[in-house]
Amino acid sequence: MTFSLLNASLLAFTALIAVPVLAHLFAKARPREFPFPSLQWLRQVERKTTNLRKPKDWLLLLLRTLAVAAIVAAFLQPLLFSGAQLTAANARKTLVLVVDRSASMGFVEQGQSRFVRATAQAEDILKGAGSQTLANIVWLDAVPDPEFPDPAVNVNALRDSLRRAQVTQEPGEVNESIRIALEQLGRGEGAKELYVISDFQSSAWKNVALSIPPNVKLLTLPVATTEASNAALTSLVVQPERPVSGTEARVLCRVRNFSAAEAKTTVQLAFAEARQSRGITLPPWGEGVAEFRVPCGAAGLQSLAASLPEDAFPSDDRRFASIEIRENWRVASEGPPQDASLVLWQRALASFGWLDMKSTAPDPEVRLAVHAAPDRAAELRGAAERGATVICQPGEDWSGSAWMAFWNAGSKDAALRAEQLNREKDKPWTMQAAQEDHSLWQVFRSGEFGDPAAGNVWRRLHLKLADDQILLRYADGVPALAVQRAGKGWLLLWNIELDETMSDRVQQSSFLVLLGELLLHHGESGVSTALRQFIPPQTLFWQPGVPLAADQVRLNDDAGREIDSIHDAAQSPPVFRAREMLPPGNYRWMLDGQTAERASVNFPADAESDLRTLDPASLGVGKSVTLSAAAALAAQRDGLPLWPWCVAIAVLALLLESLLARSAIRMQTT
């Protein structure tokens, strides 16, 4: 920190400081006369107080001297230069400003968003740039880019772009923005200064390791002022992802509390024309889930939106999703021709209106394999992993390796063993429900739909499975019905013979109910939220699968406004893409005026909703200087004129002196 004087020629006037000292030394107090009845008692106390008169006089002297010194100093016009010693405004130099416009900069503090504060500070810095200064701005967002291709002297254009800039709904790519900024500085001339204006959001900056060349002065300007608290909708999941028309879908809204205090909020869900809301309590730094059940009406694509009451950071208070309501589920069945069990299965499934037994689609939602051949085992598992629900009754000739390929368990040498009883002589095998608290059994608890385990069986496969996979088991523990999660779908092992010569299961009233519940519970998983959902920096796109002309397809937002899109015909199949990253919302791809596809863009809550910030000093960059205001930067560069402070000190000292002197006079005259 150094000082310099603009009017050093006036230094001789510092001698004036001696005036109050001399005046104090030579001035003589003339107290007024005061007749008093007797000095007897005053004489007793006089000695004790003689010295006490001095401090006030010295204080007056000090104030008067200070006032004169401050006035003289004001005329000398001192300038203060702080430690950073930036290059003077009129020197040849290059400065690059990295301005954070990621989503967290939209947080409103003290009536002003962080981004507004950042642009104001950036403008202040540019305002102080001299005519020799080359400047540029690098925007810190999901895809950082410089305002000019190279640093330029046209600072006014940069200031203008600062005024027009808006905060994005994107996460910030810190390392990339710094890399671009350093690259820009490398193209500049003279001294190099890099300013980073950001809220230094902890989640974005904590793993950033800045590597700044020694010839570049880095200055970080944090714009966050308060400890922010925020509640965010972090996910919106529909189960199943593609529900069938006429059924109910489950919508799970996950809400996170980014604050140290418990929070209560209300989640509102809008689906079709209906609105639902749920109150939810969020523990500190925890999360909660609001569950909704929505009736799925006519088949087709539908949008839904969840929202929280708006807070100081509204960007993450909404979340969008698109769901496809199916007319029915397609079923593909296979097995030996004329197999009695297969025929019974097909008749049973055909009784459900929401199953399409005649579909020939290559990837049906439900695969039924009765007495399947061993070589089908791997194929069936593959279908399940792709998302299908596979019901398989293995054939009696399944080897250990086939069973391993299907169930991913057991051993190659342990072939499935068929067991059969004499219907006339032997006591049949009976079944019982395992996992009694499983939701599958809920519908049967009233007794109205019979016993799901009812029926006698005289033929089965002998195998062993883990307890948590078994839904129905025979009295001796052999599994009758088991389930396993496989990739995105389900594998259902059916070990109950339906052939009426070996079983009376199909004659039980609970049979169809059990089948229906089994499919509804293990229909499409729908836990994936990736379907038609885009989170920045992802750009919204649509790959129709068939060649379409560019002018056939339009992109609209939910309000029907057309969004600029591009047609990438180079890809195969061609892709339609939004020209830039879109704000959160529901969007529609229109084909010849009809909705062909729906998609949603959501806020990157995982990256941007936690508004905690870090101290830029903790970034560990060697020569960085942290300042709280751009005005201070100007002071570093141009020197801070101290004359207003001198005047203020002089006025203050004179004011205090006046008050002190007046109180002394008042005391004398009372």
Place this chain on the structure above:
Amino acid sequence: MPATFKHLKPEDVRKLKNYELSARLMVEGWLSGRHRSRQRGSSIEFHEYRGYTPGDDPKLVDWRVFARTDRVFLKTFEQETNMEMHLFVDSSASMGFPLADGVSKLDHASFFAACMAWLVVRQTDKVSLHLFDDRIRTSLPLGSTRTHLHQCLNALENNKPGNKTSLAAALERSLPVLNRRGTLVILSDFYEDPAAIFKALNPYIHRGFRIHLFQVLTPMELDLGEIGLARFTDLETGEKLTIHSQQVRESYREAVRQRIQTLRTLAAGRRVDWMLARTDESYFALLDRLTQ
């Protein structure tokens, strides 16, 4: 009573009609025929019986009681006396310290003295007035007439603050002329050695005088106030002292408190009444306390 006396205002007279000096001031020679003395004597007014103690006059033994009870009691009587009051008003220079409303400490003391004189004369008892500084400047002998009262009031009105205070000297000079015991009322600021004052009072105490000391002080003397830096001039000696009142105020208060406490302790030890007469309080407050 004409309203031409400075120190006895008509409204004061109206108030004084409600006062009567009685029990507290009872001493021998005080308001004969209307008040009783504590002195047991041979009047016709029976006072009380009390048990015999060695040394009592056997003539006072009530033999009838002895005959009935076989115990020895004395029969005592109230002694009816004449009553006299001697007013001593300090007229030294320090009493000339001005108060608000154009009056001085001396005037404040004179108001009170005038009231006392009026009360005594109204009750056909006798009052004398002694104005002193370092000597007796005016001395009016005992009298109980209205003319005598007028003389006292005129003397108070014509009185001016004089030189240094010397109550001791005034008391010593007056001792030979005060033959009968009575009541001494002394109004002064007592700016002199308390030991000297009580040394001069001792002969009066031994002779049975009832003594009331009224210390007349202004709030300024008690508290010093916020005068600020000033050159204080002693009204009696003309000495000067430059001092800042606020800086010595606490110590000064303590010194005053100690002096008053000394005076009060000495007075209590000799059964002498002492009372602070603040000039910012009405002198009727003193009368109230005196007559309670």
